[in-house]
Amino acid sequence: MQSFYPLETITIKEKVIMSQSIIRVNQLHKSYVTGSNSLHVLKGLDIDIKEGEMVSIMGSSGSGKSTLLNILGILDNYDQGEYYLNDILIQKMSERKAAAFRNKYIGFIFQSFNLISFKNAMENVALPLYYKGVSRKKRNAKALELLDRLGLKDWWNHLPSELSGGQKQRIAIARSLISEPKVILADEPTGALDTQTSYEVLEILKEVNSTGITVIIVTHENDIANMTQRIIRLKDGIIESNHTNVPLADKSSHAIYVNP
Amino acid sequence: MIDYIQEIFSTLRQNKLRAIMTGFSVAWGIFMLIILLGSGKGLENGMEFNFRNTSKNALWIWSRRTQVAHDGLKAGRRINFTVADGDILKRKFEDDMDNFSGRFHLWGDYAVTYKNEYGDFRIEGIMPEFKKIQLVDMLQGRYINEFDIKQFRKSIIISEPVQKHLFKDEEEKPIGKYIRVNGVPFMVVGTFLDPEDKDKKQLYMPLTTTQRIFNGNNRLTEMAISTNATTVAENKRIEDEVRDLLIERHRVAPDDKQAIGIWNTLENFKQAQGVFAGIRMFVWVIGIMTIIAGIVGVSNIMIILVKERTKEIGIRKAIGASPFSIIRLVLSESVLITALAGLMGLIAGMGLLAGVSAILQQVAVENQDVQRAFFNPSADFNVALSALVILVTAGLIAGYIPARKAAAIRPIEALHDE
Ligand SMILES: Nc1ncnc2c1ncn2[C@@H]1O[C@H](COP(=O)(O)OP(=O)(O)OP(=O)(O)O)[C@@H](O)[C@H]1O
Ligand SMILES: [Mg+2]
Numbered sequence: 001m002q003s004f005y006p007l008e009t010i011t012i013k014e015k016v017i018m019s020q021s022i023i024r025v026n027q028l029h030k031s032y033v034t035g036s037n038s039l040h041v042l043k044g045l046d047i048d049i050k051e052g053e054m055v056s057i058m059g060s061s062g063s064g065k066s067t068l069l070n071i072l073g074i075l076d077n078y079d080q081g082e083y084y085l086n087d088i089l090i091q092k093m094s095e096r097k098a099a100a101f102r103n104k105y106i107g108f109i110f111q112s113f114n115l116i117s118f119k120n121a122m123e124n125v126a127l128p129l130y131y132k133g134v135s136r137k138k139r140n141a142k143a144l145e146l147l148d149r150l151g152l153k154d155w156w157n158h159l160p161s162e163l164s165g166g167q168k169q170r171i172a173i174a175r176s177l178i179s180e181p182k183v184i185l186a187d188e189p190t191g192a193l194d195t196q197t198s199y200e201v202l203e204i205l206k207e208v209n210s211t212g213i214t215v216i217i218v219t220h221e222n223d224i225a226n227m228t229q230r231i232i233r234l235k236d237g238i239i240e241s242n243h244t245n246v247p248l249a250d251k252s253s254h255a256i257y258v259n260p
Numbered sequence: 261m262i263d264y265i266q267e268i269f270s271t272l273r274q275n276k277l278r279a280i281m282t283g284f285s286v287a288w289g290i291f292m293l294i295i296l297l298g299s300g301k302g303l304e305n306g307m308e309f310n311f312r313n314t315s316k317n318a319l320w321i322w323s324r325r326t327q328v329a330h331d332g333l334k335a336g337r338r339i340n341f342t343v344a345d346g347d348i349l350k351r352k353f354e355d356d357m358d359n360f361s362g363r364f365h366l367w368g369d370y371a372v373t374y375k376n377e378y379g380d381f382r383i384e385g386i387m388p389e390f391k392k393i394q395l396v397d398m399l400q401g402r403y404i405n406e407f408d409i410k411q412f413r414k415s416i417i418i419s420e421p422v423q424k425h426l427f428k429d430e431e432e433k434p435i436g437k438y439i440r441v442n443g444v445p446f447m448v449v450g451t452f453l454d455p456e457d458k459d460k461k462q463l464y465m466p467l468t469t470t471q472r473i474f475n476g477n478n479r480l481t482e483m484a485i486s487t488n489a490t491t492v493a494e495n496k497r498i499e500d501e502v503r504d505l506l507i508e509r510h511r512v513a514p515d516d517k518q519a520i521g522i523w524n525t526l527e528n529f530k531q532a533q534g535v536f537a538g539i540r541m542f543v544w545v546i547g548i549m550t551i552i553a554g555i556v557g558v559s560n561i562m563i564i565l566v567k568e569r570t571k572e573i574g575i576r577k578a579i580g581a582s583p584f585s586i587i588r589l590v591l592s593e594s595v596l597i598t599a600l601a602g603l604m605g606l607i608a609g610m611g612l613l614a615g616v617s618a619i620l621q622q623v624a625v626e627n628q629d630v631q632r633a634f635f636n637p638s639a640d641f642n643v644a645l646s647a648l649v650i651l652v653t654a655g656l657i658a659g660y661i662p663a664r665k666a667a668a669i670r671p672i673e674a675l676h677d678e
Pocket of ligand 1: 032033034039041059060061062063064065066067068
């Protein structure tokens, strides 16, 4: 019995050190074909994101950030290369299957929130669970719980049009979290928010990340990117740089290990 | 399931006005269909009412003067049926006939008196079986029976209008009272109502008695047969054979249509029915055309709706809605709009028919002609059921193209920020 105990500690450590790839991309190519023109947007990307990481993707406008994120989110196909999500090769698949994958693994956050205008906060948050077949009572309870955690408990029955940008984005975050995804994909989540609110939203995302969920953020803002552990820079469809944010990595990496 | 319905309603509520406008065209289509079908039914009922007092497969046989010379006999000879004709018909057509009655019609109206009351009425001698050929509703007493015939009884049955005419004291019971026909006393044994013509002033007495008292000897002015034929062709065959037999017996030229006449009710009934079947089909065609117009309307609006909701559908797909669930959403909305609207049209149509029917029934109490032309217009349960099936199908068809469009929406394009 006594020899068993240290061994177990080692296995946990090993798991931490060799932490698994949640997203792995090899030589990814993507072109958009419009009429007779073909626009080569992604020109052979290699990306490896570990489970529990918080990564930002930067690059100038038109560099292919959204394109990449759409592929990672199985909203779009790629032309060449390989994409593994949770070690499953994601290939061209039926829409039904793609929807099931999205529902299971991925939460989306958008710049323009993309809430459904005629549904109140709680209903918006609960919607992914509707498509998972969870009963109304259960999913509403869970939605309220999430709203409470994000400080929006009193706003549950408000329509999106009655809420501020920051509040809307927090509702979108709650919605992305409700199906307990492995990865959150956020395309410029702070793009429509002022600095103060942006920081608040990012704090929330860091907290989310601290529970073990991988977070990938596309952003234009350096200060936002600096709050993540790693920054991947795209330029003209290739990776320009890919480096770890040392000063911040300490603090948040700690959080991951505490709560895998 | 409840969840799913709530989901549909929450999106429909979003476009209330549009849903109502769309539904209106469908409601209108169904409303028109019901009204048209109901009216057709009303006309048909009116027609059936005209045949109500006759056995539906009856042959009415009468005789006139011959038109052409035949077999050494001159034209213009009066053909008279006799009891022997009846006996032979009864024997030869035993297998084809349900009922036979010889008739002795007194020409013109005869004076009938009771106490100080007096009137001229139609009088006819008949056999008990006549009850099954010319249907009447007995009000009091009985019909003419076998004993009346055998014993040459002076029994008589009178229609209600005759009773009202002769028995001014409404308290007075006519049964057992003696009325005089041409001065001869007859005992009233029954009163009746002709359902076809409630104002008909008619008296029936035993055939044998009539022949004896009014110098009929063994003559029959007319004969009536109800056959057991179930098809027009069968009844027609019996008619032809009866005609052949009578033509031969009375030495009438085969092409002399005037001398011996036969009115085949089944044939005429079926002919009328055929006309109404035609009308009914025509009505269905028009109704369905109207509904198709409604479907196209719903379909159009749903397509616009789907276009407007591109973003919402994109969001739904991004968070895990399968194409099937999107198709289901759009189709359900379409079916719901059409079914609900159609149901309202159905209820409105049925309501109107019921109202008209009630009014007609009141009018009919005073004026029978109404009943004869147009009576009890109604769409029955089967029609309502068919309409319902049509509605749901219509909803599915109307929603199909928009639903396909919705399912084909690509989230990346839908969510693209302008
Ligand atoms: N659906 C599409 N069809 C054709 N071309 C497209 C499509 N989506 C994007 N593109 C093109 O691909 C390139 C990359 O677009 P993308 O949206 O990935 O850039 P981005 O890095 O997200 O830019 P931004 O920072 O402005 O959001 C652009 O030149 C864009 O015009
Ligand atoms: Mg972009």
